[in-house]
Amino acid sequence: MISNDQFYQxxxxxxxxxxxRPGQLEALTSLASGQNTLAVLPTGAGKTLIYELYGAVTHQxxxxxxxxxxxxxxxxxxxxxxxxxxxxxxxxxxxxxxxQWVVNHLKFYRxxxxxxxxxxxxxxxxxxxxxxxxLLVVDEAHCISTWGPxxxxxxxxxxxxxHQLGDPLTLMTTATxxxxxxADIKRKMQLSKAAEIIQPVDRPNIxxxxxxxxxxxxxxxxLVELVSELRTPGVIYFSSKKKANEMAELLNAKTSxxxxxYHADLDAExxxxxxQQFMQDQLDVICATSAFGMGIDKNNIRFVIHYHLPGxxxxxxxxxxxxxxxxQQSVAILLxxxxxxxxxxFLSDATVPQDDEISYYFKHQPQxxxxxxxxxxxxYKQHGYREEQIKLAxxxxxxxxxxxLSQLMTYVRIPTCKRAFxxxxxxxxxxxxxxxxxxxxxxxxxxxxxxxxxxTPVSSGTQQADWQTIIAQLFNFS
Amino acid sequence: xxxxxxxMVGEETMDAAELIGYLSPTKPRRLRxxxxxxxxxxxxxxxxxxMRYHQLAWLGYDKQLTRxxxxxxxxxxxxxxxxxxxxxxxxxxxxxAERQQVLRQTRYQPKALPVRLTVDLDTFWQRFLLAxxxxxxxxxxxxxxxxxQVAWPVKQMIKKWYQQFYSAxxxxxxxxxxxxxxxxxxxxxxxxxxxxxxxxDRPGETLLQLAQQNGLSSSEAxxxxxxxxxxxxxxxxxxxxxxxxxxxxxxxRQPISESALNTLNRFQxxxxxxxxxxxxxxxxxxxxxxxxxxxxMLPVDQFPYEKLLxxxxxxxxxxxxxxxxxxxxxxxxxxxxxxAFWQFRLFEILRSKQTDDQx
Numbered sequence: 141m142i143s144n145d146q147f148y149q150x151x152x153x154x155x156x157x158x159x160x161r162p163g164q165l166e167a168l169t170s171l172a173s174g175q176n177t178l179a180v181l182p183t184g185a186g187k188t189l190i191y192e193l194y195g196a197v198t199h200q201x202x203x204x205x206x207x208x209x210x211x212x213x214x215x216x217x218x219x220x221x222x223x224x225x226x227x228x229x230x231x232x233x234x235x236x237x238x239x240q241w242v243v244n245h246l247k248f249y250r251x252x253x254x255x256x257x258x259x260x261x262x263x264x265x266x267x268x269x270x271x272x273x274x275l276l277v278v279d280e281a282h283c284i285s286t287w288g289p290x291x292x293x294x295x296x297x298x299x300x301x302x303h304q305l306g307d308p309l310t311l312m313t314t315a316t317x318x319x320x321x322x323a324d325i326k327r328k329m330q331l332s333k334a335a336e337i338i339q340p341v342d343r344p345n346i347x348x349x350x351x352x353x354x355x356x357x358x359x360x361x362x363l364v365e366l367v368s369e370l371r372t373p374g375v376i377y378f379s380s381k382k383k384a385n386e387m388a389e390l391l392n393a394k395t396s397x398x399x400x401x402y403h404a405d406l407d408a409e410x411x412x413x414x415x416q417q418f419m420q421d422q423l424d425v426i427c428a429t430s431a432f433g434m435g436i437d438k439n440n441i442r443f444v445i446h447y448h449l450p451g452x453x454x455x456x457x458x459x460x461x462x463x464x465x466x467x468q469q470s471v472a473i474l475l476x477x478x479x480x481x482x483x484x485x486f487l488s489d490a491t492v493p494q495d496d497e498i499s500y501y502f503k504h505q506p507q508x509x510x511x512x513x514x515x516x517x518x519x520y521k522q523h524g525y526r527e528e529q530i531k532l533a534x535x536x537x538x539x540x541x542x543x544x545l546s547q548l549m550t551y552v553r554i555p556t557c558k559r560a561f562x563x564x565x566x567x568x569x570x571x572x573x574x575x576x577x578x579x580x581x582x583x584x585x586x587x588x589x590x591x592x593x594x595x596t597p598v599s600s601g602t603q604q605a606d607w608q609t610i611i612a613q614l615f616n617f618s
Numbered sequence: 619x620x621x622x623x624x625x626m627v628g629e630e631t632m633d634a635a636e637l638i639g640y641l642s643p644t645k646p647r648r649l650r651x652x653x654x655x656x657x658x659x660x661x662x663x664x665x666x667x668x669m670r671y672h673q674l675a676w677l678g679y680d681k682q683l684t685r686x687x688x689x690x691x692x693x694x695x696x697x698x699x700x701x702x703x704x705x706x707x708x709x710x711x712x713x714x715a716e717r718q719q720v721l722r723q724t725r726y727q728p729k730a731l732p733v734r735l736t737v738d739l740d741t742f743w744q745r746f747l748l749a750x751x752x753x754x755x756x757x758x759x760x761x762x763x764x765x766x767q768v769a770w771p772v773k774q775m776i777k778k779w780y781q782q783f784y785s786a787x788x789x790x791x792x793x794x795x796x797x798x799x800x801x802x803x804x805x806x807x808x809x810x811x812x813x814x815x816x817x818x819d820r821p822g823e824t825l826l827q828l829a830q831q832n833g834l835s836s837s838e839a840x841x842x843x844x845x846x847x848x849x850x851x852x853x854x855x856x857x858x859x860x861x862x863x864x865x866x867x868x869x870x871r872q873p874i875s876e877s878a879l880n881t882l883n884r885f886q887x888x889x890x891x892x893x894x895x896x897x898x899x900x901x902x903x904x905x906x907x908x909x910x911x912x913x914x915m916l917p918v919d920q921f922p923y924e925k926l927l928x929x930x931x932x933x934x935x936x937x938x939x940x941x942x943x944x945x946x947x948x949x950x951x952x953x954x955x956x957x958a959f960w961q962f963r964l965f966e967i968l969r970s971k972q973t974d975d976q977x
Contacts, residue, residue, distance in 0.1 A: 221762045238770040408767045416821030607812035614817040615789040616757035
């Protein structure tokens with residue numbers, strides 16, 4: 141068995157740290173004793189370090205199942221930047237030749253990132269099996285439960301895939317999971333005996349604020365006001381790309397902040413530039429959809445504002461977890477306009493097929509350009525489900541989504557402590573009283589008192605260097 | 619899903635001002651031709667009229683353009699009294715012509731756009747940006763940095779390129795080549811170009827940010843980026859070999875399709891049209907279309923007109939249309955002769971190039 145000394149030694153050599161953050165060593169020890177492990181650690185706690193270190197100590201392939209291509213690419217780049225070249229992400233965005241090259245050279249890799257869909261492909265599965273992964277990691281494991289049947293059904297196959305891989309040691313990680321979700325993850329992974337390493341999900345340095353509006357104009361005006369007053373950097377989440385673009389434009393015009401939109405419609409060059417400008421503090425505020433964030437490791441984000449409601453409290457907690465990773469006082473503000481839940485409901489409902497759609501798609505094989513739902517229903521049919529079973533499952537699913545949204549709405553409306561509500565929701569004991577807690581425990585949101593009021597307005601516009609200066613600086617001739 | 623679009627082939631970019639640029643106050647132009655050129659349809663009819671409209675440099679410039687967007691702009695211009703449309707032929711009104719004049723003064727006017735057709739500009743731009751970043755970080759001796767995300771073949775190419783050149787003084791070479799290039803541009807353009815670049819402590823600015831800083835529409839900013847990249851390729855081609863010029867390796871393109879090029883080469887080598895058709899399993903009419911495409915896209919001296927149009931036939935046609943404007947020629951005026959339509963069209967192409975290309 142691997143000793144703690146070995147873990148500490150590698151931690152020092154590879155990461156330059158002397159101590160682990162809470163939960164990391166416990167998870168490593170659990171894995172070292174051969175225990176399949178579910179680690180629930182808050183965002184920013186360093187979940188990646190656990191499997192990176194495990195791979196470095198055991199010299200075996202670490203197979204990471206991850207939900208988003210952009211996240212996988214970020215993780216590979218982070219490993220590369222730290223000097224680990226033996227990392228790759230196998231994604232649907234690759235060309236045939238690139239894909240083939242990676243599959244043929246799996247034994248040269250130490251870390252391989254795949255989506256569940258990619259891993260379900262027989263050729264990929266066989267190749268991975270042949271190199272005998274030493275650790276299977278299910279990253280963002282709550283996706284098994286929250287994204288399950290209506291969005292990414294391949295997540296449901298992960299338990300079966302694990303058996304096909306010869307039941308490798310497994311680590312499931314997530315930042316947010318209620319007791320129900322934890323049980324769901326274990327059940328779907330067929331790992332009911334997995335050890336649990338749980339750290340409090342609370343982030344005491346994030347003040348929780350909810351503001352309610354009756355008119356859209358009031359909400360927009362308040363957003364402009366907040367962005368003008370708040371210390372930056374900050375992130376504003378939207379559920380529509382169009383709105384993110386519009387508000388980025390508005391905020392650029394009405395505040396002295398440097399603002400940009402970030403979402404999946406941007407080309408690769410623009411995405412890189414926006415992300416790097418933000419990382420290097422050349423942008424103050426990002427107007428993002430949920431595409432932004434999962435892989436972003438910027439520790440001085442002072443505020444996260446939600447302009448639209450997310451689908452559930454798990455997503456909300458995940459997204460506000462981007463704030464204050466440096467431990468400094470930060471704030472999460474949810475701007476709620478009466479009726480916003482209908483948009484959320486609509487977005488949520490739109491992904492879950494109705495009975496008549498199920499009947500139709502059950503009888504009609506999907507074509508190349510068929511709706512996503514057609515493929516979804518066909519997936520279940522191919523996996524031996526009967527029409528009635530599918531209908532029942534999706535009815536249950538719809539109820540579950542509606543319940544998740546209503547719990548988020550309770551968070552919005554509850555007149556008592558928001559933090560206590562969250563802790564109750566995630567089934568965790570109420571921690572000791574936080575001094576700057578939430579809008580209901582204070583007299584509203586006082587930025588001055590939180591130390592989040594901007595002291596000097598940020599300089600507007602970027603430096604107006606001429607081209608000679610830029611070229612000289614680029615190639616170190618200045 | 620294919621690899622995410624890049625800046626050069628981004629989403630549809632047309633705006634109404636751009637459309638005005640494609641139109642004429644004197645000759646009605648076919649809106650469908652303008653649209654098909656932008657989308658990149660290579661039918662002989664589209665290419666022929668694209669040539670007559672001096673629009674060939676825009677072939678495939680806006681592949682995402684939809685009918686809806688195009689019609690929306692047309693409607694708006696008609697509504698504003700700038701455009702008059704009969705069937706789907708559009709001509710600028712007097713007010714429209716005035717606006718066109720103003721736009722020619724105020725809007726960015728491309729200088730090297732035809733270069734697009736001779737190079738894989740998109741791949742070149744990705745290579746150039748990544749190479750610039752690599753060289754910049756090298757000049758600061760940074761080993762760990764977040765690299766630009768580019769298509770895999772581009773990444774592989776730059777790795778090999780770096781292995782080949784890393785011992786040279788890359789930063790001095792990049793500095794010198796870029797300084798020479800930017801010096802010959804107007805200050806505004808040089809600044810625009812330099813701000814797009816990515817390197818040490820410079821994440822680079824996005825096209826949208828540059829558009830806002832310069833008071834440009836996104837359509838105009840996109841055109842400026844494309845044209846400046848074209849100018850840069852043109853500049854590099856005239857330079858002696860360097861690490862920067864090596865980024866163009868393997869990216870040259872013919873302005874005509876591969877199939878048309880194949881037909882043209884066989885014809886130049888002396889094969890008869892029927893023989894080409896037989897060997898390539900093409901209809902003879904397709905073989906002729908290939909030759910017409912080549913004639914339209916290539917300079918006069920690169921196409922064997924004399925082998926397809928005898929001096930006698932050329933004289934005959936010249937006499938027939940001596941007094942008429944080229945765009946008014948009608949094939950049915952030749953009903954008494956043995957001339958085939960494709961020969962008539964080829965003669966039109968030749969005449970168009972002889973008279974109009976000087977414009």
